[in-house]
Amino acid sequence: MSENADGAEQAKAGDPARALPGGGTPVPPGDPASGPTPADQAAAPAAPAPAPAPASAAASADPAAAPADQAPASAAAPAGPAPAPAPAAPAPAPAPQAGAQAQAPAPQPAQDPWAVRTPGAGAQPGRSAAPAAPPAPPIAPGLRGHDPAAWHLWQMHQFRLSQEKAREEAAARAANSMWSRIRPAEAAPVRTATLVAVLAAGLTTATVLGDGMGPGLLLAVLPAMVAAYAAARAAGRKARPWSLLWAAGCVALLAVPALRDSAWPSTLAILAAVLLAALALHGTSRWPGVLLAPLGFFDSAVTGVGWAWKGVRSRGGGASRDRWVSVIKALLVAAVLLIVFGALFASADAAFADLLGELLPDVSVGEGPFRFLLFLLGAVLALAAARTAAAPHRWDRVRSRQWKARSRLEWSLPLIVLNLLFAGFNAVQLAVLFGGYDKVLESTGLTYAEYARQGFWQLLWATLFVLAVIAFALRWAPRGGAGDRRLVRSVLGTLCLLTLVVVASAVRRMDLYVDAYGLTRLRLSVVTMELWLGLVIVLLMAAGIAGGRWLARAVVGSAAAAVLAFGLASPDGIIAEYNVNRYQQDDKLDLAYLRDLSADAAPYLDRLPEPRRSCALMPIEAELRRAADAPWYATSLGEHRARQILRDRPVTASVEECSRLGAFGSRVE
Template sequence: MSGQSIPAAPPPPRPFPNGTPVQPGPIAVERRRLLAGTDPDRRAPATPKVLAAALATGLLTAWLLGDGLGVNLLLCAAVAAVAAGLTARSAGRRVRPWTLAWSVLALALLVVPALWDAGWPAFLSVSAALALTSLALHGGRRWTGVTLALPGVLWQLAPSVLWALDALRGREYPAKQKVLPVLKALAVAVVLLVVFGALFAGADAAMADVLESLTPSLDLDELPLRFVLLVLGLVTALSFAHMAAGPRRWDRLRTEPGRERGRLEWAVPLGALNLMFAAFTVVQVVVLAGGRDAIMTNTGMSRSEYARQGFWQLMVITVLTLVVVGLAKRWAPRSTPADRRLARAVLGTLCVLSLVVVGSALVRMYFYVDASGLTRLRLWVLVVEIWLGVVFLLVIAAGALRGAGWLPRAVLLSAALTAAVYGLMGPDAVVAEQNVARFERTGQIDLRNVRDLSVDAAPALDRLTGDRRTCALALIWYDTGGSKPWYAMSLAQSRARDVFRDHPIGDREDKACRRAGFEPGYSERY
């Protein structure tokens, strides 16, 4: 006994201020219960191949994305997809039709930066691609499953790193005999490429240009940025692989239906709103019956003033109507077949009348564009308004078919297709083409609509002549002055350089703009 050490007693628990432990509140308990219900049934471990693919994604991101966006984004995404695919295979997951659809759309969205140079469409496309990839890996049928799966990459950032660390902890690594030959082969390959590449570059100027375009540039000042890109690419790839290993089942979150309201309490407000929409429909028919020339007679305003006067209000009305329809559906009377028929009739009428609001907003914008030309903002709101009209049609179809299980994914599919079409068509190129075509038809162009466009607009604006061409292309010409490697250059940038090589700008921008009747310094207007 004397030779045995007696273990020390554990320290007493720290007392709570009032002497009793603090219990979690009912809201916290319910949140934990709901979140636990969405846990994956099983999660596959991170294999060495998955970790290697994630590390390769990080290295490629640091190597390629620091110079800009282009084909390099597709290359990084392909390696990250390999990591997610390997994990999904080890987890025994199968490719389903909706998974394939979301993946194809995400790939189409990632093509946008390789085609066009405009910043806003590229940002929208990359964000939508990340959201669709998350949905493809998570899956989802109901509104909760679809909406909570879209930002899934954000929920997985910290857990994915812990998942990778758990896989690395305690693993038996290959022996030196397996690792050293690979490292030696890579080192010899790098030495041979550097030596012979330098010799070939010194022997032939064309070969030097090719090697320079293939070799990424790296400056010491860029090291912090490259490190951030390395971490970003690595963690993003790990997040998608973590999702593939065991996605959180957001569809298991059950939302209780709203308290059923009485017919009178529910139908009277919506009936009054339907009457308001019907009155607006009648007014629109009266005002627009005579065509665009009747607007001045009926309202005393020009077409441009008429469109600008109410377009944004109609846009807000469209969005608010969707909110009203969703809330009304939640609290609609549903006890009897007559109650359900009433709900479908009232909400269906409201959706049909809302299509008139969408049509009126589109007609107003058409008048505005016809009178003043197209801009980025006008094109964007046109696309959004058309998509909102499609959403109303889907809601009407769901009510008519008496089954809305397909509606969440159909609405998201319409949004993804809209974003893909908007990005792939090249918004800046469309804006430039419309303004130049209008100039060729009428001899009028507002240079404020085109001067702030990206290099995507160069081929269309090149059709202008004289001072108008110089003024419209001056800012784009400055943007094409720097050199970029091939993997960070979009197709639009290559086309713009061809335009300026064949038809350079020789005059000063400020003088050309003043002769064209435009004073530099004014920004784009709505």
């Protein structure tokens, strides 16, 4: 067999340098089988052209060889019968002959749909050239210096592989991202009970919240809770004890606006109720989930609308549509009957008419847009709660980065120094407590108020900083064994005990300040916060002994309980009672501040002598007069009691008398 046939067999054997994607057999430059390069031809001496080969020799050539009119014959062959003609195929380069060097044309690769054709590279007439390919990877050694079309095919193939690899890497990164871990699963299809409860929540919100908070807030939330319960049951979620506890706490906190007229404890109660609702719906128990759970409502509010619309469309045909039409017809008939017979009974009996006037809202046409917005708000919030209950975010999958543990000396030395500082400060506080404040005031030249006020805020910040120090110390704590655990417990436990003394000192200082200048909202709030921080420190000490898996829930539960107790205790009533008792003892009264209290303070301000009583109750009376037409669901218990007090004993003092008593002076916090 000829040398060309030998080259073809070598390409078929799997030589990577000789195989082309298009089916040819190119070889790298410098290979003897590839023939001389143009530079070699220029350097070689001219040689006479070989004699034409006989027909028998051309007929006996390898079938893969080029036709005689395209390339010279490679060598003479013995005469013999001519083989049958074979299909045309690209021929390998001919081997060099003695005394003659001939260059065969490059093989033509197979047509490929990926190949980019340009006018100078075999473009067909009448067809526009495709856009240029992106930057190519490094040239394959086996393709350098050969057919441009085959080389371009290899370029496109490598580019496609790189694109597929990039897509696979992006998909892997997305699968391992934080959002993919916490993203909620596909929610179960929304049920009819959920849609009805959402509709009821929107209607209740538009009806009762347009006139104010009061008991109406709790009435508007109850249908949303029913919607969330129905969605959770449809998704197969069972109520857990902690979820039931958070739900009960949410309802109790929403009762604060129904009992108290003061806005600031009601606002705290509503915020705490939102947090407990998020915990009840998500079922989280770890710190990341506790802190991030309320954020899930924002995503559920957006996806909940599409979820509900999909459920409505699925019920738009067949038996489901007929059932909905029947329900709507029944509701319309019931509404017509109620309107007709209710109007007849109201016109027949005045007492029944008054009862209907108190129960039913008084809605005018001008309030239509505002009521419609309230309807949308209530429905969207109810959908957010239901969507969260059906498919909650998995916040417990959030994992914080494990911090590097420090050595015992590196970790314990700063904390031991801090403990020594706290011990020295507490020793001074005990000396002042047993030695008396008078001696301290004489040596410092400060008054009671100055001594108390200059230290309380610093001690409050010190307590907050201690909690931050403990959090970071636990992250960097040594974790080598039982000895390291004993070291951590002893050092941090000592710091917690010393911090409790600081908390007691701060509360004592505020007590001195209140005794000198009276009680205000700010002073009562910060004392309550300081006491709660002391409770958190006690919980930290208990977690150091019994383990801290329950700590996040305990801290949240204690905060919610503190807010609930704060609201139920009526802060404005406590402030009014304290200042009235103080006035009865030493005749000191900040009348201008008492006038700023809400209707919750009316039972205690009613104990003041005239004209101070009337001056203190005058703003409350004016506010109640403006809200005289408020329905029952927009009136709190504090407002109701104040109305009864002012109805029995109206305000009698004049503005001039109140001005002489300093009722219009500056407020003092």
